[in-house]
Amino acid sequence: MNVIFLGPPGAGKGTHAQKISQEFSIPQISTGDILRQAIKDGTEVGLKAKEYMDAGKLVPDSVVIAIAEQRLKADDCKKGYILDGFPRTVAQAEALDKIADIDFVVDIDVDDEVIVKRLSGRRVCPDCQTVYHVDFEGYSPICAKCGGNVIQRKDDNEDTIRERLSVYAQQTAPLIDYYKKAGKLIVVDGAKPVSEVFADVKKAFEA
Numbered sequence: 001m002n003v004i005f006l007g008p009p010g011a012g013k014g015t016h017a018q019k020i021s022q023e024f025s026i027p028q029i030s031t032g033d034i035l036r037q038a039i040k041d042g043t044e045v046g047l048k049a050k051e052y053m054d055a056g057k058l059v060p061d062s063v064v065i066a067i068a069e070q071r072l073k074a075d076d077c078k079k080g081y082i083l084d085g086f087p088r089t090v091a092q093a094e095a096l097d098k099i100a101d102i103d104f105v106v107d108i109d110v111d112d113e114v115i116v117k118r119l120s121g122r123r124v125c126p127d128c129q130t131v132y133h134v135d136f137e138g139y140s141p142i143c144a145k146c147g148g149n150v151i152q153r154k155d156d157n158e159d160t161i162r163e164r165l166s167v168y169a170q171q172t173a174p175l176i177d178y179y180k181k182a183g184k185l186i187v188v189d190g191a192k193p194v195s196e197v198f199a200d201v202k203k204a205f206e207a
């Protein structure tokens with residue numbers, strides 16, 4: 001099963017990709033996570049990507065497409081994968097079409113105001129990438145999975161969130177039509193609680 005999770009920043013792509021990854025034993029491929037790791041490692045890609053990411057802009061297609069192409073060649077992708085945050089432009093989707101056979105595209109649909117609230121309270125574990133929210137029951141600044149100290153991402157501030165939403169509307173939202181035309185689009189209501197969204201996503205895979 002090769003799946004894409006589409007949707008604005010904060011829609012819940014990472015949250016649900018993590019859960020699907022566990023349940024179906026296929027890797028979650030987050031270009032955002034790969035880029036953040038590259039920044040941490042101080043690689044050439046990281047140096048190139050940092051200013052775009054801090055400003056809430058998209059990293060250039062050539063950089064991101066090369067990352068995705070390389071990652072999808074790995075052995076663990078042979079039985080399927082979940083793309084989380086890639087593609088984000090029509091050029092990326094066209095490049096992906098040349099190297100992959102996508103079964104489903106899940107569009108997690110959520111309004112802008114809900115997103116600002118979600119992203120302002122988002123916390124992530126920098127060690128294992130688990131996603132949390134400060135309003136969730138039992139939230140703790142220590143990662144429940146690996147014991148790491150969870151952090152707030154630099155781009156999860158209101159100004160950068162609004163910029164990312166505008167970038168999404170202009171550059172990524174056209175992919176909804178792109179995949180609708182290809183007959184691959186499944187839309188789920190991302191405003192519901194995580195357990196309900198997750199159930200809807202799984203139901204969509206069975207259909």
Ligand code: ADP
Pocket residue numbers: 008009010013014030031032033035052053054056057058059060061064084085086087088089092164
């Ligand atoms: P979110 O989950 O909030 O949408 P991501 O972790 O997916 O954020 O992405 C963080 C940042 O990394 C983006 O704002 C962008 O700068 C960069 N990025 C990630 N994926 C891509 C992509 N496919 N194309 C261009 N830039 C990307």
Ligand code: ADP
Pocket residue numbers: 007008009010011012013014015016118119121122123131132133134190191192193194197
């Ligand atoms: P994305 O990968 O699309 O940027 P995340 O999965 O990181 O989104 O989710 C953004 C924030 O919203 C996180 O703090 C996450 O815990 C929270 N969240 C995700 N889905 C839901 C939901 N259905 N209801 C409430 N909060 C959610």
Ligand code: ZN
Pocket residue numbers: 125126127128129130143144145146147148
């Ligand atoms: Zn952790």
